[in-house]
Amino acid sequence: MELKVIKTDNPKKKPTGALGFGKYFTDHMFVMEYDDGKWHDARIQPYAPFTLEPCCSVFHYGQAVFEGTKAYRNKKGEIRLFRPRDNLERMNNSSDRICIPEFDVDFVLEALKQLVLLDGDWIPTDEGTSLYIRPSIIATENALGVHAARSYKMFIILSPSGSYYAHGLEPVKLYVEEHYVRACIGGTGHHKVVGNYAASLKAGEKANSLGYDQAMWLDSNEHKYVEEVGSMNIFFAFKDKVRTPALIGSILPGVTRKSVIELLRDEGVEVEETRIAISDVVEGAENGNLKEVFGTGTAAVISPVGDFGYGGKDYAVGGGKMGELSRHVYDELTGIQTGRVPDRFGWVVRIK
Numbered sequence: 001m002e003l004k005v006i007k008t009d010n011p012k013k014k015p016t017g018a019l020g021f022g023k024y025f026t027d028h029m030f031v032m033e034y035d036d037g038k039w040h041d042a043r044i045q046p047y048a049p050f051t052l053e054p055c056c057s058v059f060h061y062g063q064a065v066f067e068g069t070k071a072y073r074n075k076k077g078e079i080r081l082f083r084p085r086d087n088l089e090r091m092n093n094s095s096d097r098i099c100i101p102e103f104d105v106d107f108v109l110e111a112l113k114q115l116v117l118l119d120g121d122w123i124p125t126d127e128g129t130s131l132y133i134r135p136s137i138i139a140t141e142n143a144l145g146v147h148a149a150r151s152y153k154m155f156i157i158l159s160p161s162g163s164y165y166a167h168g169l170e171p172v173k174l175y176v177e178e179h180y181v182r183a184c185i186g187g188t189g190h191h192k193v194v195g196n197y198a199a200s201l202k203a204g205e206k207a208n209s210l211g212y213d214q215a216m217w218l219d220s221n222e223h224k225y226v227e228e229v230g231s232m233n234i235f236f237a238f239k240d241k242v243r244t245p246a247l248i249g250s251i252l253p254g255v256t257r258k259s260v261i262e263l264l265r266d267e268g269v270e271v272e273e274t275r276i277a278i279s280d281v282v283e284g285a286e287n288g289n290l291k292e293v294f295g296t297g298t299a300a301v302i303s304p305v306g307d308f309g310y311g312g313k314d315y316a317v318g319g320g321k322m323g324e325l326s327r328h329v330y331d332e333l334t335g336i337q338t339g340r341v342p343d344r345f346g347w348v349v350r351i352k
């Protein structure tokens with residue numbers, strides 16, 4: 001397939017103040033459509049609204065998937081992507097779960113590189129900033145029947161984003177959610193499927209209203225085992241080893257999660273992917289065997305956890321402060337992403 005490039009005649013003014021997250025979008029986007037059994041009309045075009053009919057299938061049954069990855073530009077003007085192929089492959093896996101046709105990863109990766117280069121001037125360079133990349137696929141058949149749509153639209157938009165940590169890496173407070181669940185085995189929790197996020201909002205609001213930052217999710221069956229936190233994976237650094245929930249089918253296989261495991265193992269730290277009972281976490285917090293807890297995800301990279309509330313009691317971890325291991329992993333990962341630390345794993349795709 002050929003990639004058409006239609007450049008804007010009307011470049012937007014770039015934001016000057018604080019960027020925040022996901023509020024500003026660059027001049028161009030990637031778009032392609034799927035009809036009659038194939039993806040077609042791949043193009044980079046000016047960022048613009050779509051026109052969709054009210055009967056468009058995505059509005060009714062939520063057949064849609066998305067991804068999130070980042071491009072980084074340093075002061076030397078170099079531009080890097082972090083493991084972008086993993087995101088595109090995961091997107092195809094998510095699509096397969098909800099009957100969306102797959103795309104050619106090599107083709108879309110090349111298109112993504114061209115798009116990021118074209119809007120390269122939009123990538124901020126300050127410490128902690130990046131260009132957030134949001135690929136999405138939506139079902140676009142004009143029909144109300146409940147079936148896999150015959151038409152789709154894929155698009156990639158770019159959003160210059162500020163540091164996730166406007167006030168430094170402050171530990172978050174988690175509320176262990178014992179009523180609502182994020183995902184169950186056999187459901188869609190292993191995939192970045194749009195409906196998962198609508199289903200998680202209520203618990204997030206509940207956590208906030210009780211004075212916590214985010215929900216910590218337990219398993220759907222017994223409400224005993226830790227799965228994730230907000231939309232991040234979670235790590236527990238116990239005295240003897242680091243533990244993270246195993247990918248049993250209800251947990252999103254994060255690229256950051258995988259990178260943290262590979263990084264720590266490479267440094268000789270023991271990392272166990274296993275079932276982690278909330279009762280063991282409570283016990284570790286009480287007897288001091290639990291040293292640190294942190295979440296991992298593309299947006300925040302590492303999010304240290306200072307406290308968690310469970311069964312009406314609050315527990316502090318690491319004295320409520322960011323620990324050494326969390327800080328180290330954050331520095332290493334962001335160092336590799338921006339070029340400050342050599343990339344000994346081959347994770348980075350440098351495009352400029």
Ligand SMILES: *Cc1c(COP(=O)(O)O)cnc(C)c1O
Nearest residue numbers: 231232233252254255256297298
């Ligand atoms: C995206 C996501 C993550 C983190 O994945 P990364 O690839 O590290 O960004 C974790 N949990 C959920 C539910 C997610 O949607």
